Amino acid sequence: MIHITEQAEQELKKIILLFENADLLRARLRLIDRGQGNLGIVADIEMPEDRIVEYDGTKVLVIEPELAKNLQGVTIDVGDTPDGPELVVSEKNDVVSSIPRNVVPSILRQA
Numbered sequence: 059m060i061h062i063t064e065q066a067e068q069e070l071k072k073i074i075l076l077f078e079n080a081d082l083l084r085a086r087l088r089l090i091d092r093g094q095g096n097l098g099i100v101a102d103i104e105m106p107e108d109r110i111v112e113y114d115g116t117k118v119l120v121i122e123p124e125l126a127k128n129l130q131g132v133t134i135d136v137g138d139t140p141d142g143p144e145l146v147v148s149e150k151n152d153v154v155s156s157i158p159r160n161v162v163p164s165i166l167r168q169a
Contacts, residue, residue: 059109060089060121060129065136067113069143074118077101089121089134097147 062070070087077085088102104110104117109126111119121129137146 059126061133062111062119063133063135064113066134066145067111067118069136069145070111070118071113071116074116086117086120089119089125091125091128099145 073087074085084103085101086104087099088108090098090100092098099119102120104120105122107123108120109123110117111121131149133148135146135148136143138144
């Protein structure tokens with residue numbers, strides 16, 4: 059399955075806590091395939107067959123089983139950008155894409 063660094067798990071947990079503060083307790087972050095080798099993260103609900111990534115007792119990411127299987131050897135980490143931390147996807151130390159910061163609904167974003 060995909061590897062997610064602790065720093066990335068921490069960033070994902072921050073977003074999940076925003077959901078909880080907005081009374082979206084069932085909301086989860088879902089890793090999705092946006093096509094053409096691009097991944098994204100959207101707010102969704104957990105499905106019974108999903109692969110779950112937990113951090114510090116919190117479900118921080120759900121992944122559809124077929125996508126999880128196709129992401130062997132892929133790592134999600136956090137990279138620093140002028141706009142702040144951004145999730146990046148790499149394969150064997152080569153950055154292949156970044157996950158846009160606008161994945162979190164604007165009502166939940168922290169300034």
